[in-house]
Each structure stands twice: as C-alpha cells, then as structure tokens.
Amino acid sequence: MVGGHGVDVVDVDTKDDGSVGHLPPFRSFGIHTTPSGGRHYLVRSTGIGKISPLATSAGHVGDYVGGTPNGGSRLLAFLPGSTRPKYPDAGYGIEQPVDLDELFDCGPDDDLIGALVHAGGSREGCRGEGRQLHRGPRLPR
Known part of the structure; x- marks a missing residue:
C-alpha cells in the first residue's frame, strides 16, 4: 500500500x-x-510525508509511511499476504483487523501529528520531488 491516500502506517521496527x-x-x-x-x-493519513527512520526524543520508532497533500514523499508498506525474499519463511499477518469505516469517520490524530512534526515531519513536497524529501536522523548501528 502507498501512504498518504487516507491510510498511513506507523511502522515499528523492533529488530532495531x-x-x-x-x-x-x-x-x-x-x-x-x-x-x-x-x-x-x-492510522488516518496526517498529510505528513514519509519519515525514515522515525525517531523521537524518547527513542527509535521505525518509519512513518505517509504522504503529503500534493502527492509527494510517499512510502510503501507491505500488507498481509505479501512475501519478501528477505524473509522467505515469514509473512505479514493481522493482529487487529483494520476498521476502515471507523478510520474514515475520524480525522487525523492530533497527538501523532505533533510528534511527527517534532520529529521533523513535513507536509511540503509534490509528486516527483523525491530527492528533496525529509529523512529522519541517522541512527547508530
């Protein structure tokens, strides 16, 4: 799925x-x-573009799969049923089913928006401006 089209993803990267x-x-x-x-x-789309990696003052989260209102700074997220060569014996699963009706009845979460903006997120960027998009801070390995 592509972020920024009504549904975004907070991708929590526990391996890191x-x-x-x-x-x-x-x-x-x-x-x-x-x-x-x-x-x-x-989550409901916030209008904030991708943040990769996403980190706050509290620590590393993972990535934010979003997109700007003008179609820029999109990021992909794999959905259940997807497979990847990197993980040949594992897939994406459903822990809590998606409630699209409820999602589309709500606006974006203000607390999440505040945290994303504080982490450097932006609503700037148009389609085709991929090189100028925000990237979060580099994390030590």
Whole structure:
C-alpha cells in the first residue's frame, strides 16, 4: 500500500529496538505484524510525508509511511499476504483487523501529528520531488 491516500502506517521496527512507546498514545485502526517481529499501526493519513527512520526524543520508532497533500514523499508498506525474499519463511499477518469505516469517520490524530512534526515531519513536497524529501536522523548501528 502507498501512504498518504487516507491510510498511513506507523511502522515499528523492533529488530532495531524501535518501540511504539516512543510516541505519545495515538489512535490506530488496525495492527499488522511484520516478518521481522515488528508492527504496522494503521492510522488516518496526517498529510505528513514519509519519515525514515522515525525517531523521537524518547527513542527509535521505525518509519512513518505517509504522504503529503500534493502527492509527494510517499512510502510503501507491505500488507498481509505479501512475501519478501528477505524473509522467505515469514509473512505479514493481522493482529487487529483494520476498521476502515471507523478510520474514515475520524480525522487525523492530533497527538501523532505533533510528534511527527517534532520529529521533523513535513507536509511540503509534490509528486516527483523525491530527492528533496525529509529523512529522519541517522541512527547508530
């Protein structure tokens, strides 16, 4: 799926010590599991472009799969049923089914928007401007 089209993803990267607890509580409308042990929290699109990697003052989260209102700074997220050569014996699963009706009845989460903006997120960027898009801070390995 492509972020920024009504549904975005907070991609928690637990293999790199990412934690959803490094964000303030926010409303999600479904949770998918990843082959590496992480989680995809599906949220209402915020209009904020991708942040990769996503880190807050509390620590590493993972990535933010979003997109700007003008179609820039999009990022992809794999959905359940997808497979990847990197994880040949594992797939994406459903931990909490997605409630699209509820998601589309709600606006973007203000606390999540605040955390993303504080982490350097932006609503700037048009289609085709991929080289000028925000990238989060480099994390030590």
